[in-house]
Amino acid sequence: MHEFDARISGNRGIALKKLRQIGGSICAPHGFRAGAVFCDIKRLGTGKGSEKGRKNDLALIVSDFSAAVAGMFTTNQLRAAPVRLSAKRAALTFARAIVANSGNANACTGARGLRDAEQMCSLAADALHLNKNDVLVCSTGRIGISIPMENVTRGIKACAPLLASSSQNARATADAIMTSDTRRKEVAVEFKIGKSPVRIGGICKGAGMIEPKMTRTGALHATMLAFITSDAAIAPALLKRALGIAVRQSFNCISIDGDMSTNDAVIALANGAAENAKITSAGSESFRDFQRALNLVTLALAKMIVRDGEGATRFVTLRVTGVGSSRDADAVARAIAKSALAKTSWHGGDPNWGRILCAIGYSGAAVNESRVSIGYSSPRQPKIIFGFRCGKPTSTSILQLANIVSGPEFDIHISLDAGTAGTTFYTSDLTEDYVSFNKGDMSDPESLGG
Amino acid sequence: MHEFDARISGNRGIALKKLRQIGGSICAPHGFRAGAVFCDIKRLGTGKGSEKGRKNDLALIVSDFSAAVAGMFTTNQLRAAPVRLSAKRAALTFARAIVANSGNANACTGARGLRDAEQMCSLAADALHLNKNDVLVCSTGRIGISIPMENVTRGIKACAPLLASSSQNARATADAIMTSDTRRKEVAVEFKIGKSPVRIGGICKGAGMIEPKMTRTGALHATMLAFITSDAAIAPALLKRALGIAVRQSFNCISIDGDMSTNDAVIALANGAAENAKITSAGSESFRDFQRALNLVTLALAKMIVRDGEGATRFVTLRVTGVGSSRDADAVARAIAKSALAKTSWHGGDPNWGRILCAIGYSGAAVNESRVSIGYSSPRQPKIIFGFRCGKPTSTSILQLANIVSGPEFDIHISLDAGTAGTTFYTSDLTEDYVSFNKGDMSDPESLGG
Numbered sequence: 072m073h074e075f076d077a078r079i080s081g082n083r084g085i086a087l088k089k090l091r092q093i094g095g096s097i098c099a100p101h102g103f104r105a106g107a108v109f110c111d112i113k114r115l116g117t118g119k120g121s122e123k124g125r126k127n128d129l130a131l132i133v134s135d136f137s138a139a140v141a142g143m144f145t146t147n148q149l150r151a152a153p154v155r156l157s158a159k160r161a162a163l164t165f166a167r168a169i170v171a172n173s174g175n176a177n178a179c180t181g182a183r184g185l186r187d188a189e190q191m192c193s194l195a196a197d198a199l200h201l202n203k204n205d206v207l208v209c210s211t212g213r214i215g216i217s218i219p220m221e222n223v224t225r226g227i228k229a230c231a232p233l234l235a236s237s238s239q240n241a242r243a244t245a246d247a248i249m250t251s252d253t254r255r256k257e258v259a260v261e262f263k264i265g266k267s268p269v270r271i272g273g274i275c276k277g278a279g280m281i282e283p284k285m286t287r288t289g290a291l292h293a294t295m296l297a298f299i300t301s302d303a304a305i306a307p308a309l310l311k312r313a314l315g316i317a318v319r320q321s322f323n324c325i326s327i328d329g330d331m332s333t334n335d336a337v338i339a340l341a342n343g344a345a346e347n348a349k350i351t352s353a354g355s356e357s358f359r360d361f362q363r364a365l366n367l368v369t370l371a372l373a374k375m376i377v378r379d380g381e382g383a384t385r386f387v388t389l390r391v392t393g394v395g396s397s398r399d400a401d402a403v404a405r406a407i408a409k410s411a412l413a414k415t416s417w418h419g420g421d422p423n424w425g426r427i428l429c430a431i432g433y434s435g436a437a438v439n440e441s442r443v444s445i446g447y448s449s450p451r452q453p454k455i456i457f458g459f460r461c462g463k464p465t466s467t468s469i470l471q472l473a474n475i476v477s478g479p480e481f482d483i484h485i486s487l488d489a490g491t492a493g494t495t496f497y498t499s500d501l502t503e504d505y506v507s508f509n510k511g512d513m514s515d516p517e518s519l520g521g
Numbered sequence: 522m523h524e525f526d527a528r529i530s531g532n533r534g535i536a537l538k539k540l541r542q543i544g545g546s547i548c549a550p551h552g553f554r555a556g557a558v559f560c561d562i563k564r565l566g567t568g569k570g571s572e573k574g575r576k577n578d579l580a581l582i583v584s585d586f587s588a589a590v591a592g593m594f595t596t597n598q599l600r601a602a603p604v605r606l607s608a609k610r611a612a613l614t615f616a617r618a619i620v621a622n623s624g625n626a627n628a629c630t631g632a633r634g635l636r637d638a639e640q641m642c643s644l645a646a647d648a649l650h651l652n653k654n655d656v657l658v659c660s661t662g663r664i665g666i667s668i669p670m671e672n673v674t675r676g677i678k679a680c681a682p683l684l685a686s687s688s689q690n691a692r693a694t695a696d697a698i699m700t701s702d703t704r705r706k707e708v709a710v711e712f713k714i715g716k717s718p719v720r721i722g723g724i725c726k727g728a729g730m731i732e733p734k735m736t737r738t739g740a741l742h743a744t745m746l747a748f749i750t751s752d753a754a755i756a757p758a759l760l761k762r763a764l765g766i767a768v769r770q771s772f773n774c775i776s777i778d779g780d781m782s783t784n785d786a787v788i789a790l791a792n793g794a795a796e797n798a799k800i801t802s803a804g805s806e807s808f809r810d811f812q813r814a815l816n817l818v819t820l821a822l823a824k825m826i827v828r829d830g831e832g833a834t835r836f837v838t839l840r841v842t843g844v845g846s847s848r849d850a851d852a853v854a855r856a857i858a859k860s861a862l863a864k865t866s867w868h869g870g871d872p873n874w875g876r877i878l879c880a881i882g883y884s885g886a887a888v889n890e891s892r893v894s895i896g897y898s899s900p901r902q903p904k905i906i907f908g909f910r911c912g913k914p915t916s917t918s919i920l921q922l923a924n925i926v927s928g929p930e931f932d933i934h935i936s937l938d939a940g941t942a943g944t945t946f947y948t949s950d951l952t953e954d955y956v957s958f959n960k961g962d963m964s965d966p967e968s969l970g971g
Binding site for chain 1: 860888912
């Protein structure tokens with residue numbers, strides 16, 4: 072896992088012996104099973120099917136034991152029915168299972184949408200012999216079209232008997248939630264709490280309509296979904312706390328196209344099967360170790376989403392420092408990450424710090440022009456080269472900066488020299504391919520309204 | 522003027538006999554002269570010239586009489602030196618002239634930038650035998666590069682003797698301020714105050730980095746600039762009031778790419794040469810007539826900018842109604858106008874109200890899903906056809922809506938049914954050509970940092 076290694080090498084203080092990446096994802100932790108089937112959810116919803124759509128589209132993830140549950144959900148006010156329902160259930164203490172589908176977001180589907188989301192949980196509960204309140208639901212795909220419940224019903228019934236704890240099943244699950252994604256996204260780690268080996272695994276999806284801002288009670292379409300499993304024994308309140316912290320430094324620090332979906336959700340289940348001494352204090356070493364591992368897992372998954380951004384050719388890390396407040400730091404990062412002009416310039420290998428300055432200026436953050444600096448670095452050019460320093464252009468040749476920006480991955484260092492707050496934010500370029508991919512095609516009605 | 526006629530036909534109550542469009546632009550009002558020259562402002566700033574850049578790039582606009590002055594300027598915090606200077610002078614009561622250039626924005630150029638902007642005013646004042654405090658300055662072009670004052674000096678000296686009140690000179694002036702614009706933007710009207718014929722004329726530029734939010738004290742690169750002249754006799758305070766109202770319903774209601782420039786400025790001069798009974802009361806009929814004419818001129822110019830949007834193939838009017846507050850109405854319109862996914866969908870002729878719903882949901886405006894309606898109309902299809910009504914998709918075929926959205930011009934009607942506020946906002950689609958135009962080209966260093 073490229074993301075993962077980079078992060079560890081950047082934190083030399085971490086005792087690597089205590090944490091290592093392992094194979095697999097959501098089935099790596101003990102006591103979890105998963106599986107996926109194809110039940111043609113997109114076809115009936117749009118009246119027409121196509122061979123290209125014949126990928127798995129419904130998945131189940133089940134914990135064999137009652138698991139502490141936590142969730143973070145979109146803050147889009149038009150949040151989808153499954154988000155509304157799952158946010159309620161993630162606010163409880165324990166849960167057992169997640170039913171997830173691609174092909175239909177069950178968003179903007181009114182009262183029927185809520186009934187359908189409830190029904191999906193009930194169907195999964197019945198098939199798995201669980202209480203329906205122990206099942207959460209997530210959907211991604213088209214919005215404003217009711218989800219075809221006949222297909223969902225068939226899919227859940229077909230999926231339940233197939234569940235297994237194999238990494239093959241975990242991969243099938245990761246594939247089932249993909250929409251415009253071109254790559255499967257999964258990761259797992261193992262570390263120790265006391266003498267007990269503990270595992271955290273995760274899968275996620277997302278490539279467009281990506282600028283999540285999630286909260287516990289939140290509300291947001293292509294959507295990002297992430298499912299995290301762990302066999303750690305941890306108090307539900309602490310799992311919720313840890314997930315909030317982890318999401319704020321990962322999924323909430325990415326933007327591909329600036330569109331916040333109606334369906335973004337991250338759900339974590341921790342079932343205690345590792346039999347570690349239960350984590351019950353936020354001040355404990357075991358909580359810190361769990362938090363660190365969860366941060367690594369969520370950040371690795373979040374970066375995979377940005378790397379798979381629709382049409383993207385650049386992976387850009389914005390390192391914002393010297394800002395007056397965290398809120399301002401976030402505003403600066405988001406303004407740059409969402410600037411059509413900054414993003415297109417990167418696509419052409421143009422450093423164009425002028426467009427970055429412009430975005431800083433309208434971000435709303437407090438800024439003094441004479442103190443602003445903008446520099447560039449990359450894995451092959453780790454020393455920061457400034458294009459603009461302390462309010463003035465440097466004498467650095469634009470071609471030297473362009474060499475960095477024409478690579479597939481680079482960092483932009485922005486300092487306002489106005490305080491001590493900062494943030495690290497991940498984004499991509501804006502390309503002709505993004506536009507081509509997302510524009511409809513009237514000759515193919517199937518492509519419209521997607 | 523297409524824009525202009527459309528607006529009038531939409532206001533049947535207006536006594537057309539009192540207001541008519543006339544030829545020309547800023548030199549149509551009596552007592553104004555203008556002119557432009559080429560002095561190669563871009564060449565020296567970047568160390569390389571090209572034949573394609575040999576268009577006029579410096580202009581002067583002069584009133585033969587002391588004129589009431591008003592200005593609205595970018596709210597970007599990193600506002601350019603000429604904006605800082607002109608905002609101060611527009612806060613005074615009277616002025617005589619404007620010096621404007623393209624090719625260099627004189628933005629993010631530190632203390633030298635401010636001295637250069639002052640110097641431009643002084644040079645123009647000397648050449649025109651005016652007081653330097655009576656001269657305002659506007660610049661547009663690259664940012665972060667000091668403006669080549671030798672060229673500017675040569676240009677101002679060459680331009681001053683050429684000034685004339687011909688429409689040819691007005692056109693040359695409109696051309697001189699163009700950057701990525703593909704079309705000249707100019708308009709003029711005549712109406713009566715009492716028995717006196719009064720004229721208002723205007724020119725503007727802008728095609729990218731367009732989402733102006735201007736105030737009187739404001740602070741924003743491709744930039745929008747507009748210069749309005751009138752021979753009305755009007756109290757300076759009322760000209761400022763009228764310009765504020767006019768800009769809020771025109772230039773502040775457009776977005777091409779969502780990037781607010783460091784240089785946006787609108788400057789109005791009214792010199793009293795029409796010898797009308799001076800407008801001295803905001804409650805007077807003459808003020809209302811002046812306001813209406815100014816609104817028409819600014820709206821016509823603002824729409825020309827959107828129609829000339831970089832790479833744009835659609836002119837989209839967002840008609841937002843039933844919103845709880847004006848602030849929310851503005852938030853809804855801007856969220857849709859800035860959504861990369863909504864804008865790309867239009868490019869393909871895809872109505873995709875799902876993406877519009879998504880943008881409404883994250884706009885921050887108070888919204889109740891079950892009350893939202895989204896409809897489409899166009900000049901050839903004036904009846905509104907709803908795709909989503911009162912929280913539910915309609916049975917309208919997506920192809921019927923796609924027929925509207927695949928045209929060059931259409932309206933999207935958004936009602937939240939949550940209040941009485943609303944707004945009308947103008948925007949364009951996001952196309953592959955926008956990306957191609959704005960990405961740099963490393964094989965042509967001249968294209969970088971633009």
